[in-house]
Amino acid sequence: MRIGHGGIRPTLAIGAALVLVFGATGCARQEAPAPKAAAPAAPAAAPAPAAAAVEPVLDGPDKLTHGRYLVETVAGCGNCHTPHLADGSLDPSKKFAGAFVIKEPVFEAYARNITPDMETGIGAWSEDDIVNALHNAQRPDGAFMGPPMSFGWYRGMSDTDAHAIAAYIKSVPAIRNEVPKSTYSFPLTGYGPKITSVADVPKTDQVKYGEYLAGPVGHCMDCHTTYVMGVIDMKQLGHGGNVYTKPFIYDWAAVSANITSDKAAGLGDWSDDEIKKAITTGVSRNGRPLLPFMPYGLYAKMEPSDLNAIVAYLRSLPPLGAGPPPAAEAK
């Protein structure tokens, strides 16, 4: 299947059992909101102060530079594949070595060691193998992978970006770290027809490019689009309300925010700078430190033009205010 980008939609034509738990993508999700967690008093550790100078990761035309840029910023692969430290940062000594685990009644998923270690990592995978993993949720032997990696969105990642990411992942230092196999109590059948090629998304249309970054590359919209009974509801794009209980090493639950253009419940009344500050420093408009679940520290290194594109796209999301499920509190 060859796809362009007329409209970016994760294809979720997957087995019923998988659909039911797909809500866990991003992390463990439960149906009932946990009120006490909706307004977390203070995360275990506050994110780095807003004033801290951040070294941007520079983008560039060659494959490795571009791949490094995507992985270390908006794609944020390390948010799952690198262990988190107590202060919310990613362990620099175990980059991409795995493995946080997500335990759900129907699966126990381990983010694998994706360094090029030959025995415990993916040293034997070719660049094409990694691209196929992103596009088709498949390992080289053809076995399908399951949630919570946002495979439904990665299907829309351009060949250029997927190859750049794969090339960069193959270039990082190998780290030996044995990661247990994930177990799923339902069959993994993939996320739709096989993807063979995805066209580039031109940067000339800022909103479209922002849509592409927030979806197929950065999967912002996976966490921030409402899941109903475990199935992503594209009519509630950006509506939030998903509850993530005890993700990674943390002992709290986070509720994904409403990031639509609704003036009361979403970001409609925020200035561009306020939105950017939340994304890159983890501090909400009202000064509340956001839980370190989104990789703010990586987003802080994004090129200003990419951040601007994402903000332009968020502004274009139809406002969604009242109505189930409730938007995250503590605006």
Ligand code: HEC
């Ligand atoms: C939301 C968490 C999450 C994010 C973000 C994520 N992954 Fe994963 N990844 C996982 C999990 C969990 C698995 C194991 C899936 C399984 O066992 O079926 C996995 C598996 C993989 C595998 C297969 C490894 C193997 O040995 O089978 C590759 C390759 C991979 N991820 C690369 C990436 C890249 C590249 C990115 C960024 C573009 C990324 N992942 C982002 C959670 C994540």
Ligand code: HEC
């Ligand atoms: C792994 C899931 C996840 C991903 C990926 C993610 N977010 Fe979030 N986001 C959350 C959660 C959960 C919160 C609420 C945190 C809290 O309330 O402490 C949040 C909060 C926010 C806020 C603050 C809203 C407010 O009311 O304070 C903004 C803005 C935002 N996200 C935008 C984005 C953008 C843009 C991206 C992609 C570049 C993104 N998010 C990626 C889960 C995620």
